[in-house]
Amino acid sequence: MGKRIVIDPITRIEGHLRIEVEVADGKVVNAWSSGQLFRGIEMILQGRDPRDAHHFVQRSCGVCTYVHALSSVRAVEDAVGVKIPENARLIRNLMHGAQYQHDHIVHFYHLHALDWVDIVSALKADPAATSKLTDNVSNSPWGGSNYYRNVQARLSTFVESGQLGPFQNAYWGHSAYKLPPEANLMAAAHYLEALRLQAKAARMHAVFGGKNPHPQSLVVGGVTSVADLSPERLAEFMYIWKETQEFIKNVYVPDLLAVASFYKDWGGIGGTTNFLSWGDFPQTDKEPDSHFLPRGFIKKRDLAKPLDADQQKVTEHVARGWYEKGDPKHPFEGETKPAHGEYQPDDGKYTWFKAPRYDGASCEVGPLARVLVAYSKGHKEVKATVDSVAKQLDIPVTALFSTLGRTAARGIETLVIGQQMEGWMNELIANVSKGDKKVYQRWEMPDEAMGYGLNDVPRGALGHWIKIKDKKIENYQYVVPSTWNLGPRCAEGTLGPVEEALIGTPVADPKQPLEVLRTVHSFDPCIACGIHVIDPHTNEVYKIRAT
Amino acid sequence: MEKKEKDFYERLEQKGVTRRDFMKYCTFMTATLGLNASFVSKVADVFAAPKERPPVIWLNFAECTGCAEGFLRSTYPWIDEIVLELINLEYQETIMAAAGHQAEESLKAAVKKHKGKFICITEGAIGTKYDGAYGKIGGRTFLDVANSVIPHAAATIALGSCASFGGIQAAKPNPGGFKGVGEALNVKTINIPGCPPNPVNLVGTIVNYLLLGKLPQLDAAGRPLFAYGRTIHDQCTRRGHFEAGEFVMEFGSKDAEKGWCLYTLGCRGPMTYNNCPTAKFNDGTSWPVQAGHPCIGCSEPNFWDAMSPFYEAM
Numbered sequence A: 001m002g003k004r005i006v007i008d009p010i011t012r013i014e015g016h017l018r019i020e021v022e023v024a025d026g027k028v029v030n031a032w033s034s035g036q037l038f039r040g041i042e043m044i045l046q047g048r049d050p051r052d053a054h055h056f057v058q059r060s061c062g063v064c065t066y067v068h069a070l071s072s073v074r075a076v077e078d079a080v081g082v083k084i085p086e087n088a089r090l091i092r093n094l095m096h097g098a099q100y101q102h103d104h105i106v107h108f109y110h111l112h113a114l115d116w117v118d119i120v121s122a123l124k125a126d127p128a129a130t131s132k133l134t135d136n137v138s139n140s141p142w143g144g145s146n147y148y149r150n151v152q153a154r155l156s157t158f159v160e161s162g163q164l165g166p167f168q169n170a171y172w173g174h175s176a177y178k179l180p181p182e183a184n185l186m187a188a189a190h191y192l193e194a195l196r197l198q199a200k201a202a203r204m205h206a207v208f209g210g211k212n213p214h215p216q217s218l219v220v221g222g223v224t225s226v227a228d229l230s231p232e233r234l235a236e237f238m239y240i241w242k243e244t245q246e247f248i249k250n251v252y253v254p255d256l257l258a259v260a261s262f263y264k265d266w267g268g269i270g271g272t273t274n275f276l277s278w279g280d281f282p283q284t285d286k287e288p289d290s291h292f293l294p295r296g297f298i299k300k301r302d303l304a305k306p307l308d309a310d311q312q313k314v315t316e317h318v319a320r321g322w323y324e325k326g327d328p329k330h331p332f333e334g335e336t337k338p339a340h341g342e343y344q345p346d347d348g349k350y351t352w353f354k355a356p357r358y359d360g361a362s363c364e365v366g367p368l369a370r371v372l373v374a375y376s377k378g379h380k381e382v383k384a385t386v387d388s389v390a391k392q393l394d395i396p397v398t399a400l401f402s403t404l405g406r407t408a409a410r411g412i413e414t415l416v417i418g419q420q421m422e423g424w425m426n427e428l429i430a431n432v433s434k435g436d437k438k439v440y441q442r443w444e445m446p447d448e449a450m451g452y453g454l455n456d457v458p459r460g461a462l463g464h465w466i467k468i469k470d471k472k473i474e475n476y477q478y479v480v481p482s483t484w485n486l487g488p489r490c491a492e493g494t495l496g497p498v499e500e501a502l503i504g505t506p507v508a509d510p511k512q513p514l515e516v517l518r519t520v521h522s523f524d525p526c527i528a529c530g531i532h533v534i535d536p537h538t539n540e541v542y543k544i545r546a547t
Numbered sequence B: 001m002e003k004k005e006k007d008f009y010e011r012l013e014q015k016g017v018t019r020r021d022f023m024k025y026c027t028f029m030t031a032t033l034g035l036n037a038s039f040v041s042k043v044a045d046v047f048a049a050p051k052e053r054p055p056v057i058w059l060n061f062a063e064c065t066g067c068a069e070g071f072l073r074s075t076y077p078w079i080d081e082i083v084l085e086l087i088n089l090e091y092q093e094t095i096m097a098a099a100g101h102q103a104e105e106s107l108k109a110a111v112k113k114h115k116g117k118f119i120c121i122t123e124g125a126i127g128t129k130y131d132g133a134y135g136k137i138g139g140r141t142f143l144d145v146a147n148s149v150i151p152h153a154a155a156t157i158a159l160g161s162c163a164s165f166g167g168i169q170a171a172k173p174n175p176g177g178f179k180g181v182g183e184a185l186n187v188k189t190i191n192i193p194g195c196p197p198n199p200v201n202l203v204g205t206i207v208n209y210l211l212l213g214k215l216p217q218l219d220a221a222g223r224p225l226f227a228y229g230r231t232i233h234d235q236c237t238r239r240g241h242f243e244a245g246e247f248v249m250e251f252g253s254k255d256a257e258k259g260w261c262l263y264t265l266g267c268r269g270p271m272t273y274n275n276c277p278t279a280k281f282n283d284g285t286s287w288p289v290q291a292g293h294p295c296i297g298c299s300e301p302n303f304w305d306a307m308s309p310f311y312e313a314m
Helices: A041-045 A050-058 A067-080 A086-115 A127-137 A145-160 A181-201 A203-209 A231-260 A264-268 A367-376 A380-393 A403-433 A481-486 A497-502 A514-522 B003-014 B019-032 B037-048 B066-072 B079-086 B100-113 B142-152 B160-165 B181-185 B199-212 B239-243
Strands: A003-007 A017-024 A027-035 A275-277 A280-282 A291-293 A296-298 A314-317 A355-358 A448-457 A460-469 A472-479 B055-060 B088-091 B119-123 B155-159 B190-192
Touching: A003 A514, A017 A497, A017 A514, A027 A497, A041 A050, A041 A472, A050 A067, A050 A460, A050 A472, A067 A086, A067 A448, A067 A460, A086 A181, A086 A203, A086 A231, A086 A280, A086 A403, A086 A448, A086 A514, A127 A145, A127 A181, A127 A231, A145 A181, A145 B079, A181 A203, A181 A231, A181 B066, A181 B079, A203 A231, A231 A380, A231 A403, A264 A403, A275 A367, A275 A460, A280 A448, A291 A367, A291 A403, A296 A367, A367 A380, A367 A403, A367 A460, A380 A403, A403 A514, A460 A481, A481 A497, A497 A514, B019 B037, B019 B199, B037 B199, B055 B100, B055 B142, B066 B160, B066 B199, B088 B100, B100 B142, B119 B142, B119 B160, B119 B199, B142 B181, B155 B160, B155 B181, B155 B199, B160 B181, B160 B190, B190 B199
Parallel strands: B055 B088, B055 B119, B119 B155, B155 B190
Antiparallel strands: A003 A017, A017 A027, A275 A296, A280 A291, A314 A355, A448 A460, A460 A472
């Protein structure tokens, strides 16, 4: 038996995650992912007004803000049978697209980059050589020896103060860091620039949503921000979008490719087997046919045969989670009874996550799943971008089944979705200039109804299921990206995607498991979303055995 | 001008910020804090040359990280300036490089080193049922972690409605027995509620501390009066329509487009204390009522139960 390593807390994620791995001969041979927080939002929703649900569920996550609210209004709209106006669809697509732009930039630079970029090494870089490197690999608006000298001086002052703050006690100097000092300095500079860019990009949400995080303009039936359909506001949105696009094109994607070129071996590490995408961005009211990013399921890496995906084939397993025994169930019948016990990764229960399965299979969701589904279906923009990235990195498309591929896919879709947003803006502007400002459709709450909303959001496939009785929420379930990706083994013992991806990961120094963080972070975990249960029968049946 | 200050303005200019812009911001911050104009230059000093960056320890409990994300949206000062030049952010799980044991060591060391001197910012509620089994970090319950840090802080800021009052997980039936940090530990906290709060109000509180060496005046709910002293309704740009009896009866309608009052659609502005209409969010871009949506009262204690159903008029 190999050496066990526990990493808890996993930082640079949303929420509280514990990862345990077993290492033998310098490689991970077994892995367990454990969610460490339980809030019970679905239970809190019971008996409330279905119109309010989106405000509640949006608080599942403040990093992936907006997306739960969007799934929720879609689920209620499906239940009550209302079709939203075209302008509402366009504004929602623009808000959702803006979320992708913002979220993926923050993930790459602020949550993931420090796994690949050694900030301390940047202090040794030659500013002039860094400037030259930047010119060679990108169209970055920031450059020149002076610029890099100033960034370096700023970092030096910070380091010399002895107050290292967020950068202290990390794995600097680890043998797995491969970038030369100049590439580290370029990335460090862009880490700082991206901190500002993300604050600007978030203003796209504020234009049509009042604020970010947690914009507040969605309602069942449409959106509320009709007064923001003015020429000034539309121009403001476009201006922020353009600045964000330029950053993505000229800085983010070039940085991604430059960093990746030093880590091509990670194209053979961290892959999984099955991939699910609900798809998103409806371009008409025909769903899912009109989705810009398509719905589909890829089984056993077979890109030649993408399969259709049907929400009826989703089940959730509780064999290894802290819940009472029960058969796998579809979310509409979701019946969950929390029963906290010991942390027993080997043969017992070890997490607050349930284990979702599609047609019985453990599935990776997220950027890589979306890109693979789109690629296998011949999606024009995705295919062209994937092929161009593979060519520039000189890797085969099959290298996408990896940690490197997951991180690259995130950049690929950021670019593709960002470009598509221009068309939605133009459609919206065309409608407004014709005098069409309809953003809301009146509807009536039925006494009883049920419905669901499926999205694909930055972290992956998201579904909300609602049952309404006496105009109130009778049952509410959601199956979210991090539950798919970070869920535990099911009854049959099949590992969850992150657990599977970790097998085979090299670990040079068990005291500094930097390589484990790379693969875990490549999934962009979000724990608060992933754990939430409801008991449909009573309000308090908990049998908690405290540890 | 002192050299340090001169350097600061040079650095600002390299970033494309003029001294005039900077002073405008300081004036805004001084006004937000409710200080008189003579403080503008002192506010500028705080940003220009903090003597030693004050240590801050940030703890995440039962939350959604929206408050930390909100903090990242700070535009003046920018978040990189806050982290590199204004405060010494010793522990913050969302952005820190270290993980696992190394992270735990950092926390322990920081508490020891800055005992009695650091500001603790807490985000999220604390589970109290089942011995805190609903939330753990490094195998310790939230309550344990909080108890090992907060009693040693110079001051504790509860950032957001969860840390202030328990927030969403404390809404009925409150499955995990979640409480705000002050109540769970029986300590006095400075509460900056909101879901999430405007980062301006956090920065304002820190500036107040750096500037005057003390924390701002608080209301009965522990909220700084400079931000939470008046209702949304009293400061609302749509107040005139309320007085004139001009109400929106349906979302997306002509009256909604004209920006009439949202009281009839459930606006909680009259019972909610916050500065949203004047401070606005995301660099002054907007706020919920401007986006045509009623206020949901997110900075009031227990708002998830007390203010809902949100779309019924009071």
